Every structure is written in C-alpha cells, then in structure tokens.
Amino acid sequence: xxxxxxxxxxxxxxxxxxxxxxxxxxxxxxxxxxxxxxxxxxxxxxxxxxxxxxxxxxxxxxxxxxxxxxxxxxxxxxxxxxxxxxxxxxxxxxxxxxxxxxxxxxxxxxxxxxxxxxxxxxxxxxxxxxxxxxxxxxxxxxxxxxxxxxxxxxxxxxxxxxxxxxxxxxxxxxxxxxxxxxxxxxxxxxxxxxxxxxxxxxxxxxxxxxxxxxxxxxxxxxxxxxxxxxxxxxxxxxxxxxxxxxxxxxxxxxxxxxxxxxxxxxxxxxxxxxxxxxxxxxxxxxxxxxxxxxxxxxxxxxxxxxxxxxxxxxxxxxxxxxxxxxxxxxxxxxxxxxxxxxxxxxxxxxxxxxxxxxxxxxxxxxxxxxxxxxxxxxxxxxxxxxxxxxxxxxxxxxxxxxxxxxxxxxxxxxxxxxxxxxxxxxxxxxxxxxxxxxxxxxxxxxxxxxxxxxxxxxxxxxxxxxxxxxxxxxxxxxxxxxxxxxxxxxxxxxxxxxxxxxxxxxxxxxxxxxxxxxxxxxxxx
Ligand code: 1PR
Numbered sequence: 086x087x088x089x090x091x092x093x094x095x096x097x098x099x100x101x102x103x104x105x106x107x108x109x110x111x112x113x114x115x116x117x118x119x120x121x122x123x124x125x126x127x128x129x130x131x132x133x134x135x136x137x138x139x140x141x142x143x144x145x146x147x148x149x150x151x152x153x154x155x156x157x158x159x160x161x162x163x164x165x166x167x168x169x170x171x172x173x174x175x176x177x178x179x180x181x182x183x184x185x186x187x188x189x190x191x192x193x194x195x196x197x198x199x200x201x202x203x204x205x206x207x208x209x210x211x212x213x214x215x216x217x218x219x220x221x222x223x224x225x226x227x228x229x230x231x232x233x234x235x236x237x238x239x240x241x242x243x244x245x246x247x248x249x250x251x252x253x254x255x256x257x258x259x260x261x262x263x264x265x266x267x268x269x270x271x272x273x274x275x276x277x278x279x280x281x282x283x284x285x286x287x288x289x290x291x292x293x294x295x296x297x298x299x300x301x302x303x304x305x306x307x308x309x310x311x312x313x314x315x316x317x318x319x320x321x322x323x324x325x326x327x328x329x330x331x332x333x334x335x336x337x338x339x340x341x342x343x344x345x346x347x348x349x350x351x352x353x354x355x356x357x358x359x360x361x362x363x364x365x366x367x368x369x370x371x372x373x374x375x376x377x378x379x380x381x382x383x384x385x386x387x388x389x390x391x392x393x394x395x396x397x398x399x400x401x402x403x404x405x406x407x408x409x410x411x412x413x414x415x416x417x418x419x420x421x422x423x424x425x426x427x428x429x430x431x432x433x434x435x436x437x438x439x440x441x442x443x444x445x446x447x448x449x450x451x452x453x454x455x456x457x458x459x460x461x462x463x464x465x466x467x468x469x470x471x472x473x474x475x476x477x478x479x480x481x482x483x484x485x486x487x488x489x490x491x492x493x494x495x496x497x498x499x500x501x502x503x504x505x506x507x508x509x510x511x512x513x514x515x516x517x518x519x520x521x522x523x524x525x526x527x528x529x530x531x532x533x534x535x536x537x538x539x540x541x542x543x544x545x546x547x548x549x550x551x552x553x554x555x556x557x558x559x560x561x562x563x564x565x566x567x568x569x570x571x572x573x574x575x576x577x578x579x580x581x582x583x584x585x586x587x588x589x590x591x592x593x594x595x596x597x598x599x600x601x602x603x604x605x606x607x608x609x610x
Contacts, residue, residue: 086111089126090150126161163263167254170185197248199553225270232253308583390414391462394410457525461515478510538561
C-alpha cells in the first residue's frame, strides 16, 4: 500500500496511474494521521511553492511530515515534493519550506529558456538501488523554473546540466526526491518508480556515467479533437483549419487509441486540442475529460489539453471560472493546459493598461499550478504589407513575398479556431503572455497547417527571439527533414505535428530515427 500526499494542486492522477500500473494500491492522505502511519509516502508536488506550503500549513501536515522524514522512513518526493524538503524558495520568500534539508530553492538565472521543460539526462553522483535495471543514459521529463541548492552536496543523488549543473535528485537514507517526473518519463520512469517501490529487494549494478547531460528537443504529437456530425468524439485534422471534407468532419481515429500509439512510438508529449471548445463549454463536454482520464492510465508522458479554458456562465446562470475549467482538466490527467482564444482577449486588455490585474486566466492558473502548466496556443496567419510603417504591429521582412510582391508581413492573432482575426500581432502577443506568466508558447500557423510544406521558420524565429520561455513549433510538418530543419534553423525547443502522424505518412519513431546523430533527442526504447 502506497500512501500519496495529494494537497490538491496539479496532476496527481498520473502518479497514481503509474504506481497502479506497477501493481500497487494507492491510498491518498485524508488527515495528518495517514502521514504518520504510512509505509511508503509519495509526495508529488506540482504548482507553486508558496501555495503548496500554505496548504500544508492549513491542513496541519507540516509537523507530521517532518516527524515522518526525521524517522528516515520510505519517502519519494517529486518536483515540488523535492523542493519542499528545503528551507525556503526564491519563488515564495515569505513561505518557509519544511527545512528538513539545509539549503534553498533557486530560480534558474540563465540565457536558455525558463522553465526548463523536456527530457534531460542524469549524471549519477551516488550508487542507489533506484537505478537498477537502467543503463544510466536514459532521459527523464523535467518541467520547472526553480532547482534545489543543498548546503550539503553529499545528499545529491544526480545532477543535470542546463546551462549549468544543478542537483536533479537527492537521497539521504530512505528519503529520495527527484526534480524530474518519473511518472511522466515513459519506460525509464516506470522502472525507477518500480525500483523505489521494491527498494529493499534490489541489487545495485554499475551504470553508464553521463558527464554532461543535455536537454532533448521534443517531438510532440497533437490530436485535434471534436465531435463529428454523428456525435462521436474523433481526432480530426484540417487544411488551414478547415476540418471538413465533402461536408463531413474528417475522422482520423479515436483519441485514446491514437494517443497510446504515439506514446508507444516515442512521442515526448501528447497534446489534445478540443477544437470546438470555444463554443462548447468543456465542463458540459464530459467525453473530452473521459478521453484524458483513459489516456493518462497508460500514457506516461506529459499530456497537454486545450480548448474552452475561459470564464463561462451556463444556461442556468451558474458561473465557472477559467481556473475551475483548468482544475477539471488537471484532475482528469492533464499536466499542462493550453489557452487559445481567451489568451488573445486577455492580452488585448493588458495592452490597454499594461497593468497586471492578477485575475486573468493566465495569471490565476499560473499562480495555482505554476507557470510551467500554462501553455498559450496561438493561431496566427500572415498579413502582407508593403512597408513596416504601414501598420503599428511588429512586422518581419519575409523571403516569401505576398501576392502583390510585398516584402513585409505581420502575423495576425486569431480566435475561435481562426474564424476571427484580431488587431494584435503574434510577437507582441507572445511577449505579453510571458509577462503575464505563461510557461510556453504553442505556435501554430494557419497558413502552414495541414500543408506538409514545412514549418514557417520566419514566424518561429520572430517569436522565439522575442521571448525567453520555450516555444513549440507547430503546423506544416510534412516529413522528418522538416523537423531537422526547424531545429537547425531556429531555437524552438520542440516541434509538433498532427497530420503526418494521423495519416501514417511517417511515425514518431521514424522522425526520431532520422534525427538521431543530428539533433539531441530522447531515444525511443
Ligand atoms: O480557443 O482556447 O478554445 O482553444 C481552441 C484550440 O483549438 C486552440 O489551441 C486552437 O489552436 C485549436 N483549434 C481550433 N480550431 C482548430 C482547427 O483546426 N479548425 N486546431 C484548431 C488547431 C492546429 C494545430 C495542428 C498543427 C499541426 N490545430 O494544433 O495540430 O497545425 O498540424 P499539421 O502537422 O497537420 O500541419 P480555445
């Protein structure tokens, strides 16, 4: 029996699913006594340090947790569950941590994109049965802006490099905690979890030592999901956002099955976009939540879901906040949520005053679940102009001239799945989203969507160079070479595709095989 400390934020479902897939039963902590009586306590923290510590205080969990830790009983902390062990965090200077280990939690202060999102390696510092059955060169999934800085370096179990080397897991006796997410790290993560669960029976074997670990570029499979005219939830795919063919919604398969196929093929992340979310409120569209629940049972890589995250009042006058919609997505198994149309409207308001109200969906969800959990999905299209001064928007000089030989263009943000263009350019938009606390930009491109012509490198470079958060290049991938091109010619941290995978023109595994040796990627096992 594994006891899981769920303090109410983020995706604990993935951890439960991963542990249950290994044949164990999970009981969640209901009161302080459950902590003290646990045999093995797993603490999967997600979200923001300050709100986590406040909840632990409010529930009177701090003292029982310290008693448990001080008696050196079996403990596995994940992400914030690692950071909580220390004295405090730069993220929330007024909220002391548990102070079980001396040291603090620091924000990455680097040139590279923050948060550090994606698959990176482990430079192992101590032998531990935790690594049994692993080669040592596997990659694990990280998503964080802060890292621990222990005063006593001997507790470091692994270190990882991201511009500089940081402590990515610790072990002191039976207390183990990782910054990475084993429950989101595919087969390698499951093996590590299994080792933790069986800790006492394992032998230690020598491991391959990785000196300099590297963050991988991520390959993301995207599933645009909506109900077809018969009412079945299907994966569909548009040509420049038009998903109908001869009047019918294109049906490219069932969401849960396809997501599992892409996981097995080696996808580093799966994204679901509920593409009619702007008109069908997701909390009334329960099948989508069910898709997430089912998928997260056997897909152990990060899941992002978007569509319909906004404030909403139903026919009976009951109001829901965007935060409540996001919370339901997280509870159903999402690790990140993506905001589309509402983000454009939020930024339009923000541009008028430049005052952060703290009340927008971006700010609220980031405050509770952490910046890394908020992806902004933007659907821009090109608008050509003869000269940059013709518009007040941020323009680029383009090597693909317009219909009247225009040399310049700007990228217009759209809402409602491209149906409505707004007076806001994608570069300004992305910068504002970062200021408001978004953790990542999913950069679609209506002009390239479904064309197989390759990514719009000019758009990707313009946005990536304007922000310091990670950017997911999306739209237009037609072959493995296009992935190489986007990584070679831009600093995008990841690349997403839909059509080529759904139509089986290539597989995620083929793309990764092609990239091996050219681009740092997570190998498919
Ligand atoms: O506005 O918050 O409700 O979110 C709705 C979400 O649904 C947005 O993220 C928006 O991008 C998405 N969406 C809305 N309508 C469509 C449509 O296609 N008609 N899909 C749509 C967006 C674009 C990509 C696609 C890539 C790769 N799909 O996600 O997967 O372009 O495609 P490709 O590799 O085949 O070229 P809200």
